[in-house]
Amino acid sequence: MDTTTDSGSNAQADRPERLDRRLLIERLSSYWLIGAGLFAVALFALIVLTLVQQSIPIVSEHSLLEMLTSSNWDPASEEFGYLPAIVGTIYVTVLSMAMGTPIAILAAIYIAEYAEGRMKVIVSSFIDVLAAIPSVIFGLVGLIVVVPFVGDYLAPALGTHSIGLGIVTVSLVMAIIVTPFMISLTVESLEALPDELREASLGVGATKWETIRSVLLRAAGPGIFSAILLGFGRVFGATIVPAMLIGGQTAIPESPFDAGETLPSLIVNDFGELMSIPLTQSALIFVGLLLLVIVWLFNFGAMLVRRRLQRRWQY
Amino acid sequence: MTHDTVIRTDDLEVTYTGKREVTALNGVSVDFSENKLTAIIGPSGCGKSTLLKSLNRLHEIQPNAEITGEVYLEDDPVYETDEPLPEIRRRVGYVPQKPTPLPVSIYNNVAYGPKIHGDYSREELDDIVETQLRKVNLWSEVEDRLDSPGAELSTGQIQRLCLARSLAAEPDVLLCDEVTSALDPISAEQVEETLADLKEEYTIVMVTHSMEQAKRLADDVIFLYLGDVIETNDARTFFENPQNERTQEFVEGHAAVEYDDGDDTAPDSTADAPPAE
Incomplete structure (x- = not known):
């Protein structure tokens, strides 16, 4: 991989392999980032759903306006x-x-x-x-x-x-x-x-x-x-x-x-x-x-x- | 110079003290004549903006600028004076390099100065706004949208709006800090045309990076190099028969300009946009 000391032709031969690796990392990085983003959304949805689900008993027994x-x-x-x-x-x-x-x-x-x-x-x-x-x-x-x-x-x-x-x-x-x-x-x-x-x-x-x-x-x-x-x-x-x-x-x-x-x-x-x-x-x-x-x-x-x-x- | 001097500097020295001390102006004494456009030219970081702003003490908003010497506006000192600073700045208006509308409507951008300085009726203000916008050739483009935000205009229109805003305060001298450098060529040309009209009536001091622009517009030229005035002359002599060797080199475009590694504390070294053609 060390292209600085190698001759030009050697660097040329290394390039596709190096490029492949970079592109792979590029693709993976977008997956991680999407994953992290979705995780945040999921967490949010989970909190809301929990609150809603746990609120059902009181809302079904008492009128909202009255409360x-x-x-x-x-x-x-x-x-x-x-x-x-x-x-x-x-x-x-x-x-x-x-x-x-x-x-x-x-x-x-x-x-x-x-x-x-x-x-x-x-x-x-x-x-x-x-x-x-x-x-x-x-x-x-x-x-x-x-x-x-x-x-x-x-x-x-x-x-x-x-x-x-x-x-x-x-x-x-x-x-x-x-x-x-x-x-x-x-x-x-x-x-x-x-x-x-x-x-x-x-x-x-x-x-x-x-x-x-x-x-x-x-x-x-x-x-x-x-x-x-x-x-x-x-x-x-x-x-x-x-x-x-x-x-x-x-x-x-x-x-x-x-x-x-x-x-x-x-x-x-x-x-x-x-x-x-x-x-x-x-x-x-x-x-x-x-x-x-x-x-x-x-x-x-x-x-x-x-x-x-x-x-x-x-x- | 045969014309009356409106504003002049006397041995003006400006130093920016900070982490590193930088002398921006090195004892500058220059005259600016009435109803002429004087161009200040020179390489980046040579003190052009500092000289310009020192004329109405606007460099003082930088906390670390120290100044000695004096500026005389119609023979009244600008520094050693009892005249309030806002009044000095009204008499010596300033247009920034970057087109900067105030966060108000087009109308109120122009009316800003008059509203501060005078007690005008709405009709009088309407008149002022129209007159100033006509002066900068902007009226026909904005007359039906005076109430929309100034920032919604194109950059070239904004720069003409800025000129109108400065003119509305009825200054004796107008300082223009590379007012076309942030503009596209067509807008720059329009602003130049406006300046060419205005110099009949106003004393204008303009900083420019563009030799061509100075040739087209200037009556007088001041060549500043690393804080020193190298040459000051009427534009024709300056460009056709420069007296100083360094001016010659600079004018011919292969000046051996040594840039002082960008440590200019004044906001001068930004955006070296190509000259508008």
């Missing part, structure tokens, strides 16, 4: 109302995104467009470290710091009452978890923009802020939108923090300072003790299916919006 709109969750007496957990999930998601998104975008603009030199390195590495902390640690710190803060200071300051555990507490902690994550992604989309865009805008006399507001935020818009959606997905599917900090109340919360339940925390908190009752197991698995479908619909809608933004704000 989604009933606020009574009492598995012992076969009452499976999901509404408290649905409301809790919406509360937590909306509150943490409302707190996290503006901060994330402003911080990302600072890092991508204003910070320079050492400052930029320091700030962005802290953000990266923050984004990499396992959420259970945030849960623990939340228990020690945020729970007393909300119970003893924030709620009384706002003229209401809280035991500390509850929706606001979870939302605060979840906002702290997703913000660095959204910052990183937003910084990436801003830094991926070509300098020509900045030059084009500054070159007609725009200020830096005008350039950011009317040009860069639009051009990076689809990327920032994705960052927000990924953050949204993380909050929506968050399990451990709500399970630790929400207080496990399956009643519709009257105020954000109340304890509650989210869909994922409902699964975790009820799983261990109630799996022995088949119908409850099915009810909880149905929650999983519900989560999956909502995330799907959401991603699909997000894709459509993103496409529109990409067309409108192309550069």
Whole structure:
């Protein structure tokens, strides 16, 4: 095979054999890759099928509409109302995104467009470290710091009452978890923009802020939108923090300072003790299916919006 | 030069400090005359873009550029000045090499500058947009689709849109950074025609890789080589009777050009597209 030392004629003779081998590897490699791709699809199908199959008992015994709109969750007496957990999930998601998104975008603009030199390195590495902390640690710190803060200071300051555990507490902690994550992604989309865009805008006399507001935020818009959606997905599917900090109340919360339940925390908190009752197991698995479908619909809608933004704000 | 100088540099020295220090301009003093098109030519990485951008301080968006010397715009200093930077950049407009539409509609690409700088009514803006688009020979191609994204035009149309966008801010000087190098020959020709029209009315400074383009368009030529001005002259003298030996070689096309192994920190060394014919 060593064609460098051989004479020309020898190399010629080697070539067909070598070529055959290369073509064989080429063909095999496509098989492996197809195999790996199909495996992923199969795994996905398996998960969906399992969830669907395991959800059948509860869906066949209780009306779907009734379960989604009933606020009574009492598995012992076969009452499976999901509404408290649905409301809790919406509360937590909306509150943490409302707190996290503006901060994330402003911080990302600072890092991508204003910070320079050492400052930029320091700030962005802290953000990266923050984004990499396992959420259970945030849960623990939340228990020690945020729970007393909300119970003893924030709620009384706002003229209401809280035991500390509850929706606001979870939302605060979840906002702290997703913000660095959204910052990183937003910084990436801003830094991926070509300098020509900045030059084009500054070159007609725009200020830096005008350039950011009317040009860069639009051009990076689809990327920032994705960052927000990924953050949204993380909050929506968050399990451990709500399970630790929400207080496990399956009643519709009257105020954000109340304890509650989210869909994922409902699964975790009820799983261990109630799996022995088949119908409850099915009810909880149905929650999983519900989560999956909502995330799907959401991603699909997000894709459509993103496409529109990409067309409108192309550069 | 007999014409009035609009903008000139005085012993301008630019150094990019970074991992490796690169001096992009080595004490450059040149004049740019009113309502003339001055071409800056020279091999890649010789500081052409740096010189161009230093005229409105646009190189400052690179964090590691250091500059000494001064630029005078109508005798007002550009660096040692109280005049706000955005106003300097409005007076000295810049068109990037790569056709770069802003992420807004065709209309708003042109109206971008006027909306920032003035308080115009919708009718006045409509007028400005039409006037500027006519100036760059784009109006007839886009008049019925002003609201569609600028990026949906062809690259040649986009480059003319960029010219219109710069003109709409009513600059005294227009800087064009190899504005045809990313274009196909036909689009490049259209942009050249536009520039030929515009130079009657505007002071244009244009960086180009193409000797032919400089011959066709330029009134004056500055030949830059490794950060030094080798020769500056009116175009006819420059091309027909170059005073410097190196200019002679470069003009004749067999210049013994030593490329400085691509360490130009300024975005100058990209896309050496063939000259448009």
